[in-house]
Amino acid sequence: MNSDSVKKGAARAPHRSLFRALGLTDREINQPFIGVVNSFNELVPGHMHLRQISEAVKAGVRENGGTPLEFSTIAVCDGIAMGHVGMHFSLASRELIADSVEIMARAHGLDALVFIPSCDKVVPGMLMAAMRLNLPAIVVSGGPMLPGRFRGEEVNLISVFEGVGKVLSGQESEEWLKGLESKACPTCGSCAGMFTANSMNCLTEVLGMALPGNGTIPAVYSERLILAKETGYQVVDLWRQNIRPRDIVTKESILNGVAADMALGCSTNTILHLPAVAFEGEIEFDLNLVNRVSEETPQICKLSPALHGHYLVDLNEAGGISAVLKTLLDAGLIDGSVKTVSGGPLAERIQDAVVRDTKVIRSLTEPYSAKGGLSVLFGDLAPEGAVIKVGALAQRDFVFEGRAKVFDGEDLASEAISAGRIVAGDVVIIRYEGPKGGPGMREMLGPTATLAGMGLDETVALLTDGRFSGGSRGLSIGHIAPEAALGGEIAFIEDGDLVRIDLKKRTIDWILPEEEKEKRRQQFDQAKGLEKAFEVAGRTGYLGRYAQFVQSANKGAAFRATKED
Numbered sequence: 098m099n100s101d102s103v104k105k106g107a108a109r110a111p112h113r114s115l116f117r118a119l120g121l122t123d124r125e126i127n128q129p130f131i132g133v134v135n136s137f138n139e140l141v142p143g144h145m146h147l148r149q150i151s152e153a154v155k156a157g158v159r160e161n162g163g164t165p166l167e168f169s170t171i172a173v174c175d176g177i178a179m180g181h182v183g184m185h186f187s188l189a190s191r192e193l194i195a196d197s198v199e200i201m202a203r204a205h206g207l208d209a210l211v212f213i214p215s216c217d218k219v220v221p222g223m224l225m226a227a228m229r230l231n232l233p234a235i236v237v238s239g240g241p242m243l244p245g246r247f248r249g250e251e252v253n254l255i256s257v258f259e260g261v262g263k264v265l266s267g268q269e270s271e272e273w274l275k276g277l278e279s280k281a282c283p284t285c286g287s288c289a290g291m292f293t294a295n296s297m298n299c300l301t302e303v304l305g306m307a308l309p310g311n312g313t314i315p316a317v318y319s320e321r322l323i324l325a326k327e328t329g330y331q332v333v334d335l336w337r338q339n340i341r342p343r344d345i346v347t348k349e350s351i352l353n354g355v356a357a358d359m360a361l362g363c364s365t366n367t368i369l370h371l372p373a374v375a376f377e378g379e380i381e382f383d384l385n386l387v388n389r390v391s392e393e394t395p396q397i398c399k400l401s402p403a404l405h406g407h408y409l410v411d412l413n414e415a416g417g418i419s420a421v422l423k424t425l426l427d428a429g430l431i432d433g434s435v436k437t438v439s440g441g442p443l444a445e446r447i448q449d450a451v452v453r454d455t456k457v458i459r460s461l462t463e464p465y466s467a468k469g470g471l472s473v474l475f476g477d478l479a480p481e482g483a484v485i486k487v488g489a490l491a492q493r494d495f496v497f498e499g500r501a502k503v504f505d506g507e508d509l510a511s512e513a514i515s516a517g518r519i520v521a522g523d524v525v526i527i528r529y530e531g532p533k534g535g536p537g538m539r540e541m542l543g544p545t546a547t548l549a550g551m552g553l554d555e556t557v558a559l560l561t562d563g564r565f566s567g568g569s570r571g572l573s574i575g576h577i578a579p580e581a582a583l584g585g586e587i588a589f590i591e592d593g594d595l596v597r598i599d600l601k602k603r604t605i606d607w608i609l610p611e612e613e614k615e616k617r618r619q620q621f622d623q624a625k626g627l628e629k630a631f632e633v634a635g636r637t638g639y640l641g642r643y644a645q646f647v648q649s650a651n652k653g654a655a656f657r658a659t660k661e662d
């Protein structure tokens with residue numbers, strides 16, 4: 098047992114003394130120590146109910162002969178952190194979560210882990226820890242929030258963000274907005290659509306690291322408590338069989354993850370988190386892979402924000418992730434031989450899955466689109482890639498040309514959008530928001546949702562080295578790499594320059610004579626590019642350290658592990 102290092106032999110009598118101080122019996126001390134990593138807090142609606150999930154997990158662990166030992170980790174609500182200095186800390190929390198789990202598990206000699214995440218960065222942070230530690234591990238998430246109802250329509254958090262644009266453009270009143278705000282988020286759980294949290298919770302199930310239902314069973318259903326008990330039971334079996342995360346998350350299962358991502362129309366943030374999880378597991382992940390898989394994987398689900406009226410609860414009723422995977426497996430689009438935390442191969446665990454509603458999970462012969470939900474664009478504005486959720490556009494495969502309006506940072510861009518200074522045909526550039534320069538690669542739902550609310554989301558392009566929400570839609574292109582602060586081409590673009598986006602060819606180009614580009618490159622001062630990072634971070638704050646170690650978006654913004662990375 099791994100935990101023998103803290104409990105076996107005469108030399109460990111002091112350690113056993115401390116376990117007895119915790120109230121553990123001899124039997125409990127002799128059983129495997131199962132760390133239950135609970136990201137409960139009273140600030141995040143997605144996490145407010147996790148104590149109950151954790152109690153159910155611990156009951157399952159005990160029932161199967163394990164000793165549960167709960168500890169906590171932080172969690173940020175992206176909705177509350179949105180649009181201000183708080184958002185610099187959101188992606189950065191992912192690495193801190195992974196690191197803090199590593200510390201607790203290794204310091205106390207744990208044998209196996211159950212992870213209880215819910216919202217955006219907690220899911221990948223915990224998966225990264227699982228890959229790093231490679232102790233038997235399983236995930237059970239908090240589950241999705243239900244949509245709300247307002248004036249006869251289903252609504253959610255994104256409706257409120259877009260509602261701000263409706264008020265600013267005079268389509269609706271502030272009183273209307275107050276009514277909407279009171280109804281949009283009716284329960285605990287991760288926000289109701291295929292936003293980042295639910296995207297990652299669904300992909301955790303696809304990767305095989307959670308039991309079936311983890312991605313879609315609503316937070317308030319008792320079925321989720323049953324899932325939590327089953328998860329607690331199962332982790333002890335995983336420990337007995339010595340099945341570890343790196344046996345489950347392999348190159349093949351990551352590819353399955355990308356295929357499901359394309360079929361489901363997940364958040365653009367998955368293209369940061371999947372590479373980061375792969376990086377922790379020493380699995381190669383090249384952004385070209387996303388386009389290759391996207392070319393052959395039809396999008397068969399369209400949930401909010403791509404389509405109003407389809408939520409995670411509807412996907413759950415339509416058969417959930419198992420039914421989506423069965424559809425893909427029957428067409429040879431995923432590998433069914435990969436292992437899962439259920440024990441057997443993926444094909445076995447989904448063999449009885451059926452699609453119960455073909456409006457929510459379409460067939461491969463009548464998909465929403467022949468290609469996947471995300472696209473990685475390359476070109477002279479983004480030599481190392483940029484990401485767009487094409488699956489949330491009304492039409493795909495078109496060419497957009499426009500003139501740049503350049504803003505150094507989100508705040509200036511938001512001001513211009515709110516003041517009505519952005520018009521159809523503009524290409525809004527928001528730069529110095531990358532992983533290092535931001536720092537923290539802010540998620541910018543404010544600008545994209547305000548444009549959507551104003552009806553400008555498909556006639557204005559928004560380009561950034563920062564990121565978007567899973568709820569962002571429109572011609573929003575993020576993760577432009579290399580970022581401005583590192584002298585990426587986005588740093589040299591000026592007001593009035595021509596930008597060409599070709600969604601069919603998956604390219605993003607900056608149309609300017611090479612001599613002029615070269616002249617501007619010569620003037621670049623890298624120290625100035627990083628100035629803002631240290632201004633935001635302060636002298637001793639976490640973000641200063643974060644900015645030094647974080648890699649580019651095309652590497653998942655994961656921390657450098659060695660000097661060579």
Ligand SMILES: CC(C)(O)[C@@H](O)C(=O)O
Binds near residue numbers: 217288292294364366
């Ligand atoms: C607030 C949201 C909707 O959770 C967003 O942060 C996302 O990334 O989807």
Ligand SMILES: [Mg+2]
Binds near residue numbers: 540565
């Ligand atoms: Mg987010």
